[in-house]
Amino acid sequence: MERDDIHELTAPYALDALDEHEVRAFEEHLRGCERCRDEVAMLRATAASLAHDAPAVAPPPELRSRILVTARAERGNVVPLRPRWAVPAAAAAAVAACAALGFGLWAATLDHTLGNREAALRSQARALAVAASPDARRIALTGGHGALVVTHDGRAALLLADLPEPGAGKVFEAWVVSGGSAAPAGVFSAKDRAAAVALERDVPAGAKVAVTIERAGGAQQPTSAPILSSGSAA
Amino acid sequence: MSAGNVFAHLSDEALVALVARSDDDAFAELYDRYDRLAYGLARRILRDGALAEDAVQDAFLTIWRTAAKFNVERAPARVWILTLVHRRAVDLVRHHERRRTEQLPQREEKGDDGADETVWLRLQRDRVRDALRQLPDQQREAIELAYFGGFTQSELAERLGQPLGTIKSRMFSGLARLRELLDDATPEGDPWSGTTFTS
Numbered sequence: 001m002e003r004d005d006i007h008e009l010t011a012p013y014a015l016d017a018l019d020e021h022e023v024r025a026f027e028e029h030l031r032g033c034e035r036c037r038d039e040v041a042m043l044r045a046t047a048a049s050l051a052h053d054a055p056a057v058a059p060p061p062e063l064r065s066r067i068l069v070t071a072r073a074e075r076g077n078v079v080p081l082r083p084r085w086a087v088p089a090a091a092a093a094a095v096a097a098c099a100a101l102g103f104g105l106w107a108a109t110l111d112h113t114l115g116n117r118e119a120a121l122r123s124q125a126r127a128l129a130v131a132a133s134p135d136a137r138r139i140a141l142t143g144g145h146g147a148l149v150v151t152h153d154g155r156a157a158l159l160l161a162d163l164p165e166p167g168a169g170k171v172f173e174a175w176v177v178s179g180g181s182a183a184p185a186g187v188f189s190a191k192d193r194a195a196a197v198a199l200e201r202d203v204p205a206g207a208k209v210a211v212t213i214e215r216a217g218g219a220q221q222p223t224s225a226p227i228l229s230s231g232s233a234a
Numbered sequence: 235m236s237a238g239n240v241f242a243h244l245s246d247e248a249l250v251a252l253v254a255r256s257d258d259d260a261f262a263e264l265y266d267r268y269d270r271l272a273y274g275l276a277r278r279i280l281r282d283g284a285l286a287e288d289a290v291q292d293a294f295l296t297i298w299r300t301a302a303k304f305n306v307e308r309a310p311a312r313v314w315i316l317t318l319v320h321r322r323a324v325d326l327v328r329h330h331e332r333r334r335t336e337q338l339p340q341r342e343e344k345g346d347d348g349a350d351e352t353v354w355l356r357l358q359r360d361r362v363r364d365a366l367r368q369l370p371d372q373q374r375e376a377i378e379l380a381y382f383g384g385f386t387q388s389e390l391a392e393r394l395g396q397p398l399g400t401i402k403s404r405m406f407s408g409l410a411r412l413r414e415l416l417d418d419a420t421p422e423g424d425p426w427s428g429t430t431f432t433s
Contacts, residue, residue, distance in 0.1 A: 008399070008402050008403075008406070011405035011406035011409050012380070012386075012387040012401075012402055014409065015405055015409070016320055016321050017380035017381075017385065017405065018387065037308075041309055043409045043413075044309060044317060045309065045310070045313050045413075046409050046410075046412050046413040047317075047320075047409060048312065049362055050381050050412075051272075051274075051319075052271070053362045053366060054271075054274045054279075055274050055278070056270035056271050056273075056352075056359070057270060057274040057277055058269065058270050059269050059272075059286075059287060059290060060283075063287050067290075067291050068261070068262055070291075070295060071261055071294075071295065071298040072258050074298070074299070075256045
């Protein structure tokens with residue numbers, strides 16, 4: 001792109017009608033050219049109005065759930081609980097098992113439903129890091145196969161196998177149950193009836209974890225009886 | 235849905251500020267204000283429901299992740315949001331090369347036209363449509379092929395058999411004229427501020 005021409009790219013830029021190389025060159029130019037920045041701001045505002053020429057269409061409701069659940073799962077200011085790992089009768093000392101079995105299953109948790117591989121991979125990495133935590137304790141489940149794993153500072157994960165089919169448009173939701181109230185701790189789905197889920201909420205001593213089946217997107221309070229629950233965290 | 239009552243009085247910009255602090259209820263409200271417009275735009279460009287969902291999802295997750303960097307001095311939140319949706323839809327249409335196998339974008343005046351529109355959205359659409367109609371044909375063509383067709387300026391130059399400079403100037407003159415026409419047709423200041431789109 002010649003120097004003289006670059007100022008003329010404001011309109012194609014505002015319409016997203018530049019190719020990648022042109023965009024890069026022009027954005028470089030924009031940093032130092034106030035006149036072009038002003039012009040782009042004005043043209044962009046007009047270009048955005050063009051969106052109204054397309055007939056408005058309500059997207060499928062699942063899209064809303066998917067976006068909101070993904071956003072919540074990514075939220076930086078909530079310290080998520082990290083998973084460890086288990087398959088049905090697997091030994092408790094899970095780090096090696098985690099490395100060996102982990103990836104297929106990790107991708108099956110929470111984020112898989114969202115069609116968001118990036119988030120799933122991030123979650124896996126976090127999960128593996130916590131799985132290496134030497135202080136994680138296993139707590140048995142009632143009503144399901146697997147375990148709740150809790151570290152000394154309360155981070156927790158559910159490792160589940162032989163889960164039931166939740167039904168169309170339904171998901172699993174984890175709850176931290178303490179003092180007679182249940183707080184939502186993450187929505188997830190299963191792959192091959194198994195799931196490994198980093199809880200989005202700490203599990204304090206004395207609290208239990210339960211799982212219910214809820215509508216896609218999850219609920220703020222459980223709307224059905226738990227399909228499984230854990231013993232109390234130490 | 236109940237979030238709508240809590241946030242109804244807030245501007246889009248205020249919602250974005252809350253989203254920057256990871257307020258997911260504010261994020262849901264922002265989504266509810268723009269979902270129809272965003273999805274309608276993405277469908278028009280991509281002509282595929284599943285791809286349009288991808289575009290809207292990517293754009294909204296970008297909003298969630300980068301709201302802290304949003305600069306209201308530079309653009310209203312509405313423009314920022316629609317720009318993100320548009321850019322992502324255009325990326326996808328180019329990636330999937332859908333344009334090359336399909337017809338030029340055309341006015342669809344079909345039966346499903348605007349079935350999900352609120353009165354407000356319908357008024358906005360009429361206004362933009364009227365303004366577009368008043369543009370000289372060549373300017374309208376360049377703008378529509380770029381914005382809804384996802385063509386780059388170079389592709390358009392080739393397709394229309396015109397020098398690149400001509401295409402650029404049609405885009406610029408067209409947008410500038412469109413701005414005047416839209417300004418004339420807007421009685422109020424910021425038509426979106428504080429508006430809630432209920433279903």
